[in-house]
Amino acid sequence: MLDAGTIAVYSFAVITVISALFVLITRHILHAAFGLLVCLLGIAGLYLLAGAEFLGVTQLLVYAGGILVLIIFGIMLTNRADGKTIKAGNHRVIPGILAGLAIFLLFTQIYSQSSFRDSLRSTDNNIPLMGHPVESLGVEIMTRYLLPFELIAVILLVILVGSLFISKKENDTN
């Protein structure tokens, strides 16, 4: 029953949830960024164990390598360099937690009453044996998903140039 794959899935899930809770609880913003890093690594592990290897590697590259570095840059640039520890304050704590718990109850209720629940439970092969080969992913990108692929490339370029334009200094004439 408890083979290595199941133990790995459960431990990645526990790591993900605990580090996300750490992001919520901590008041030090840099610690929150590192908690988010651990959380994203745990999610990458979950992807790998779900048979989505390419997605797991992309998660590692883009999130852990790109977005986290961007966020830490943002923390460095938006905090005074007077050596004080950086605190992120809280407000509306009680209503926020109540709203989160309400949405949790709503989602669990939706799932427990959904029509696809039994069909998901009936098949017992949970971990795909082969996974999805990267080769078929590449073929799909270049055939059926060619237009979305090119569109998202253009969107990414436009957004990066636009964010450069937004964040440049105002008195920068050239």
Place this chain on the structure above:
Amino acid sequence: MTQIELYFLVSIILFCIGIMIVLIKKNGIMILMGIELMLNAANINFVAFAMKSPEAIHGIMFSLFLIVMAAAEAAVALAIILRVYRFYKTTDVDEIADLKG
């Protein structure tokens, strides 16, 4: 609990923690982290359903595009936060209230 149900549970918990972070935290960058958590929760859901689908490649493709959009969103949001910081000298969303009547 099967593996796919565990994935749903993780996804729901991450989404709720993301919403709590967005509502509770004052710092703009912390709010951005909450949004990233919520996007990741949606991605986990796509991957979980792709595990059971015969056409699993579509779910994985969708979450691949979602990751790219999340990267673009993070870049623009951080640029806006930097701009706001340069103007107001703070990233506390409670103190940015000039338009409040």
